[in-house]
Structures are given as C-alpha cells and as structure tokens.
Amino acid sequence: MSPTPFDLLFNPRGIVVAGASTHPGKFGFVALHNVLAGGFDGPVFATNPEQPTILGLDTLASVEQVPAGAADMVLVCTPPQTCADILRSAASRGIGAAFIASGGFREAGAEGARAEEELVDLARSLGMTVAGPNGQGLISTPAKLAAQIVAPVPPPGPIAVASQSGNLVSALMNYAAHSGVGISRAVSAGNAAMVGVVDYLGWFAGDPHTKAMAAYVEGVGDGRQFAAAIRKVSEAKPVVLVKGGTTPRGAKAAASHTGALATDDRVFDGMVRQSGAVRAATIEEAFDAVAAFATQPLPAGPRTVVLSSAGGWGVIAADAVSKSSLELVPLPADLEAAIDRLVPPRWSRHNPIDLAGGESRDTIPEAIHLVAEHREVDAVVYLGMGIQANTASHLRSGPYFHSAELARICEYHERQDSRFATAAAEASAQTGKPILAATELAVTQPGNSGPAAMAAGNRYCFPSADRAVRALHHLWWYAQWRKRHLRAKA
Incomplete structure (x- = not known):
C-alpha cells in the first residue's frame, strides 16, 4: 500500500x-x-x-x-x-x-x-x-x-494529541511525562492551512499505537463537516476535546493566535455531545479523561463503589459521585459481610467503604478484588494509596533512620503501596471493570512507591478523588453514547 x-x-x-x-x-x-x-x-x-x-x-x-x-x-x-x-x-x-x-x-x-x-x-x-x-x-x-x-519529549504510550496550540500540546506531553502514561503521536496543527485537527484525529483513529485521543481547537470552520468527522472518529476511539475562545475576549485572542474564527459555544457543545466526543473544560480535565480512556476499560454501568483507607477522602468522592451521572450504589449485604471479615468492626459498613485504618497486610488487595468482582459493582474508585510509603519517606529523611534501624519497616511500607497499585491493575484486568486510584501524592511525591508503581505499569494515578470521579463520569458517558450510536447504526 x-x-x-x-x-x-x-x-x-x-x-x-x-x-x-x-x-x-x-x-x-x-x-x-x-x-x-x-x-x-x-x-x-x-x-x-x-x-x-x-x-x-x-x-x-x-x-x-x-x-x-x-x-x-x-x-x-x-x-x-x-x-x-x-x-x-x-x-x-x-x-x-x-x-x-x-x-x-x-x-x-x-x-x-x-x-x-x-x-x-x-x-x-x-x-x-x-x-x-x-x-x-x-x-x-x-x-x-x-x-x-x-523541548518536551514524552515517553511512548497510547495517547495521541492534535492541537491548534503548540503550547497546549506541550502541556499534555508534560502531563504524560509526569504521569507515566505516554504519547503515541502529537502534533501542533498551527494555522491548519491544509490539514487540521480533525484530519489528524482521523488518522489516529486507525493508528494501532493509539488508544485514545485529546484535541484542542479554537475554531472549527465548517461545523457540519467537523461534527461528521468527529462522529466517525468517536466510533473508533474516544476523543476528548478542549475548546479555546469560548468568551468574547478568548475569541479575540484566538483570532490573533492562529487566525481562528470563533463559534457559538452552546452550539459547539451540543455538536460535540451529539458526535460522541467528551468535552473537557480544562487541559487538566482533558488529560485526566484521555489517560483514563487509554488505561481503563469502559464501565458496563454507573454503579460505583468508593474504597478508602480513611473517611475524609471517601466523603469528598461521595459528593463528586452525587454530582455526576454515576451512582453511589448501596453496599450489597454479601459484600459487607465479606469486608467485615477483613477489618475490625469500626469500618463504615456502607459505600463509601471507609476502612478506618483497620487494614492489615493483605486487606487492601483482598478488598479491591472483593469489590471489583461483585456483580452489582460496575466501577471502583480507590483512595489512600501511598500512605505507608509516605511514612517511610519521612522516616528515611529523619535523624533516627540509621540509629533505629528503620530500613526494614520502610522497605515493607514501600512494598505494600506497590502491591496495592498492582492489585488494582490486576483486578481491573481480570474483571474488565475500571478501577481508578487517586492520591495527592501523585503530584506532591511522584516517587512514592504507590504512584510510581502505577506509572511503571502504564496506569494513571489521579491527583484527587474529584478528578478521578470526573474522569469516570466521562468513561460512563462515552460508554452510553457508543452503545446508543452503534445500536442505531445496526
């Protein structure tokens, strides 16, 4: 050929x-x-x-x-x-x-x-x-x-990027380098005089090295043509779109940047949704979403369980789920009984599952598998990874590390968080269900063995519960659109 x-x-x-x-x-x-x-x-x-x-x-x-x-x-x-x-x-x-x-x-x-x-x-x-x-x-x-x-040269990976802005390509590549979820192809379309963002997306859709795509646009030219192209691409692979120039001042800046003509944002939003692309409000949200698409299976339904080592994270996640299209499913009785055998009685006994610091050596991996394998659960948000390794980091940097012979417990703590990351990936692969892990340590301490193990396994660790839930919402929205659209075409 x-x-x-x-x-x-x-x-x-x-x-x-x-x-x-x-x-x-x-x-x-x-x-x-x-x-x-x-x-x-x-x-x-x-x-x-x-x-x-x-x-x-x-x-x-x-x-x-x-x-x-x-x-x-x-x-x-x-x-x-x-x-x-x-x-x-x-x-x-x-x-x-x-x-x-x-x-x-x-x-x-x-x-x-x-x-x-x-x-x-x-x-x-x-x-x-x-x-x-x-x-x-x-x-x-x-x-x-x-x-x-x-400068940015990202690691290899499953995400493709096409953008009318060069520095936003760089931003997405920088996120890729930081997270470990790398890039297959990335291009700055510039003025797009001959080939534009949707043309690149069309080629990425057939690229075997690409699993999901992110795009930034400022103007779309022929709206009908743009919508038809996005719909065709979305049938093949997920597309996450960010649009600049959504306000009068932003539109003026876009015109001087790439010569792009603004479009009515409400019209654009409706067009994007009908075409099957995910609309992200920010570059951070766009990378969260495209990284989730590139590393997680699509959920079969909205039923979500939040599994947390401590209570506050779970509360935040519950609020975020309640504001999304997801469902914070009531904890099934048999799942409650199974978890009750793992931890002391002070745990929450409802969803979010707050283990209240009662976990032992194997509790987290076992709990992750129990929740993911349950027939009434479609997706899991796991919070609290990295706590033990963070403690180890503090002990290693303290004045008593050598005198107190703390190396052994530090190594144990670090191995544990690495195990937890591996358990989440394995449970997701075995069940075909998304398991999204989140911790601020992915940003504040990326060398922590939990986030580091996820990055080494080409899995994305979200910086917060809110951002993980938002990404899961996008996964579920696209799964529904894809099912409806393919059914309509049949």
Missing part, C-alpha cells in the same frame, strides 16, 4: 531540517537537536547555506542537495518568504510532506493570509501535504521522531 500523507509525517523514511542553525537559541538548532537526540532511525539531513557542521552533522547548502528518495518529510524553520522555494526543492527530491514551523502567515493579518493561501495552492500543485504553518512540530514515539522546535 502507498503511504498516506500522515504516514509521511509520522513515519518518514528520512527527514530534512531546513534552516538548521548553529545558534542554540534558534528554532533551527533546537529542531535539529530534537530530531537527533530523539534517536530517529532514518537518515537526517540539515540545510544551512554556509554549510557548517552542527551537532556532528555536515549540513547541505540547500534542500536540492538531499539525495532523491531519501526523505519523506521536511521540517521548515526558515522565514516565511522562503517557504515556497523550499517546497519546490523538496518536491523535486521526492519529499511528500512538510511541517512548516515558520510564522507570519494568516495569524499576522491579510497579507499573511494571502501568502498562506498561495503556499497551499503551491503544495497541492506539487502533490505535497503541508502541516502548519505557525506550528511547533510533531512527535511520533513509535518512529523515535521528535520533529519539533520545543
């Missing part, structure tokens, strides 16, 4: 950095550095008319010197007035795709908009695909490709 334009962008045989620079503060230097440092397997070429050696790579005077057929993509880091000539030269060498990082096009006003239209017309006449302009680049971890003019 012939490669698609997106194959040329995300899985190129070779890449050219046009406008490579010796100055570490220039985009041309950073772009070449990122491509080389990322470990891209194919040939890398760089152009600079003075032909210096940059980062050990001998540069070429122009794109015309690239061997024919050796590269599929050119990353353009030169002034806007040079882009047309670079496209012509690239096409003559068999290069079929370009990512134009250069700014100064539609976002700069009427003259820039005309230049952008002319560039797209030229690309079409050459049979080339242009990403951007005015974008920061793309990431493709299966290809070990970091073709971008900024």
Whole structure:
C-alpha cells in the first residue's frame, strides 16, 4: 500500500531540517537537536547555506542537495518568504510532506493570509501535504521522531494529541511525562492551512499505537463537516476535546493566535455531545479523561463503589459521585459481610467503604478484588494509596533512620503501596471493570512507591478523588453514547 500523507509525517523514511542553525537559541538548532537526540532511525539531513557542521552533522547548502528518495518529510524553520522555494526543492527530491514551523502567515493579518493561501495552492500543485504553518512540530514515539522546535519529549504510550496550540500540546506531553502514561503521536496543527485537527484525529483513529485521543481547537470552520468527522472518529476511539475562545475576549485572542474564527459555544457543545466526543473544560480535565480512556476499560454501568483507607477522602468522592451521572450504589449485604471479615468492626459498613485504618497486610488487595468482582459493582474508585510509603519517606529523611534501624519497616511500607497499585491493575484486568486510584501524592511525591508503581505499569494515578470521579463520569458517558450510536447504526 502507498503511504498516506500522515504516514509521511509520522513515519518518514528520512527527514530534512531546513534552516538548521548553529545558534542554540534558534528554532533551527533546537529542531535539529530534537530530531537527533530523539534517536530517529532514518537518515537526517540539515540545510544551512554556509554549510557548517552542527551537532556532528555536515549540513547541505540547500534542500536540492538531499539525495532523491531519501526523505519523506521536511521540517521548515526558515522565514516565511522562503517557504515556497523550499517546497519546490523538496518536491523535486521526492519529499511528500512538510511541517512548516515558520510564522507570519494568516495569524499576522491579510497579507499573511494571502501568502498562506498561495503556499497551499503551491503544495497541492506539487502533490505535497503541508502541516502548519505557525506550528511547533510533531512527535511520533513509535518512529523515535521528535520533529519539533520545543523541548518536551514524552515517553511512548497510547495517547495521541492534535492541537491548534503548540503550547497546549506541550502541556499534555508534560502531563504524560509526569504521569507515566505516554504519547503515541502529537502534533501542533498551527494555522491548519491544509490539514487540521480533525484530519489528524482521523488518522489516529486507525493508528494501532493509539488508544485514545485529546484535541484542542479554537475554531472549527465548517461545523457540519467537523461534527461528521468527529462522529466517525468517536466510533473508533474516544476523543476528548478542549475548546479555546469560548468568551468574547478568548475569541479575540484566538483570532490573533492562529487566525481562528470563533463559534457559538452552546452550539459547539451540543455538536460535540451529539458526535460522541467528551468535552473537557480544562487541559487538566482533558488529560485526566484521555489517560483514563487509554488505561481503563469502559464501565458496563454507573454503579460505583468508593474504597478508602480513611473517611475524609471517601466523603469528598461521595459528593463528586452525587454530582455526576454515576451512582453511589448501596453496599450489597454479601459484600459487607465479606469486608467485615477483613477489618475490625469500626469500618463504615456502607459505600463509601471507609476502612478506618483497620487494614492489615493483605486487606487492601483482598478488598479491591472483593469489590471489583461483585456483580452489582460496575466501577471502583480507590483512595489512600501511598500512605505507608509516605511514612517511610519521612522516616528515611529523619535523624533516627540509621540509629533505629528503620530500613526494614520502610522497605515493607514501600512494598505494600506497590502491591496495592498492582492489585488494582490486576483486578481491573481480570474483571474488565475500571478501577481508578487517586492520591495527592501523585503530584506532591511522584516517587512514592504507590504512584510510581502505577506509572511503571502504564496506569494513571489521579491527583484527587474529584478528578478521578470526573474522569469516570466521562468513561460512563462515552460508554452510553457508543452503545446508543452503534445500536442505531445496526
């Protein structure tokens, strides 16, 4: 099969950095550095008319010197007035795709908009695909490709990102690096002159390395076309959308940022819901949701049990569940009896399950499995992971660690929280039910053995009960939409 334009962008045989620079503060230097440092397997070429050696790579005077057929993509880091000539030269060498990082096009006003239209017309006449302009680049971890003019290089993982804002791509990649739930593909669409966010999402939907997608948009152009494209993508995989420019001032900022035209937010919200995409209000909520989709099974129903080591977390979670589409299911009598055999009688005896600090060595893993395996439970929110390892951290940093020979108990505490993380993942895999764990230690102490074990197992640890419940709400909403939509199509 012939490669698609997106194959040329995300899985190129070779890449050219046009406008490579010796100055570490220039985009041309950073772009070449990122491509080389990322470990891209194919040939890398760089152009600079003075032909210096940059980062050990001998540069070429122009794109015309690239061997024919050796590269599929050119990353353009030169002034806007040079882009047309670079496209012509690239096409003559068999290069079929370009990512134009250069700014100064539609976002700069009427003259820039005309230049952008002319560039797209030229690309079409050459049979080339242009990403951007005015974008920061793309990431493709299966290809070990970091073709971008900024720093974040996330770990490999199941999340794909497409955004009209480069710095919001970076934000999502930073969350991925912090959480351990990594990125398959990520792209800054920039002005989206030729290919836009929905085009990328359409390709991600068929990408075997991607399980869920996140997108940021400021303007959508043809609303009907956008809705139809999102619906098709949502049939295949979950999509989480964040929209900027929802207020008059935000819309004005969007116009100056990417030249995007605002849409009525109420109309947009209804369109998104009908199309099956999840609407997130913030980037944090978007990452929570897409990480949940990428690492958790969809719930079969709304019946949720909250399992907590202590009471306050459970109360907060109960409030959050009550404000969502989920159901805080009454604790079944047989499940109550089973838990009663595990812990002292002071535990709550209702949902949320507050173990009241009465757990012993194996209580948490056993309780997680008991709850998840129950036929009247669709999903579990587990709170309190990391408490023991946090105690160990304090003991290790204190003045008595060596004199009191505390290493053994510290190691035990750390192993326990690692076991709890493993138990949650195993119970979810065995039952096919989502089990979302949450602790603030995922943010305040990410090296804690609980969150660390989850990250090592490519599971997402939520920073709070509220955020875990919100993500679970999104899972259940999408599960319902998908069931209704596929039934209607049958």
